[in-house]
Amino acid sequence: MTPPTSYAVVTPVRDELENLSRLAECLRTQTRRPAAWIVVDTGSQDGTPALAASLAGSNEWISVRSAAANGATAERGAPIVRAFHEGLKALAHPPDVVVKLDADVSIERSYFEALLHEFALDHTLGIASGSAYEE
Numbered sequence: 001m002t003p004p005t006s007y008a009v010v011t012p013v014r015d016e017l018e019n020l021s022r023l024a025e026c027l028r029t030q031t032r033r034p035a036a037w038i039v040v041d042t043g044s045q046d047g048t049p050a051l052a053a054s055l056a057g058s059n060e061w062i063s064v065r066s067a068a069a070n071g072a073t074a075e076r077g078a079p080i081v082r083a084f085h086e087g088l089k090a091l092a093h094p095p096d097v098v099v100k101l102d103a104d105v106s107i108e109r110s111y112f113e114a115l116l117h118e119f120a121l122d123h124t125l126g127i128a129s130g131s132a133y134e135e
Helices: 017-028 048-058 078-089 111-121
Strands: 007-013 036-041 062-066 097-100
Touching: 007 017, 007 078, 007 111, 017 036, 017 048, 036 048, 036 078, 048 062, 062 078, 097 111
Parallel strands: 007 036, 007 097, 036 062
Antiparallel strands: none
């Protein structure tokens, strides 16, 4: 099996104005930057969509989609699942690894390089994550 060499990130967002810039900087400065970052808005009422559009306008690897509610009664987690599927559809070229990443996290510069390394070490690995620390 060929070790994974590319990854894309899908981030469902709703009212994440305070977090999105920080996450963008974390992804921009990765030692292995994603091939694509798809930000999928699920009905933000703050400036999240405008910020996401601004980020996409200045970075060719970032794009923005919308997965607004379909009018049905919301189920727990349903907007996030819809957003993730919308993000998957937006990937022009399927990467080796797809990441679902919340907007309210920060990650080390080498996080995704280390994650791809774990996939390369174990060809049976199908899902992985890191540890979360809160200061």
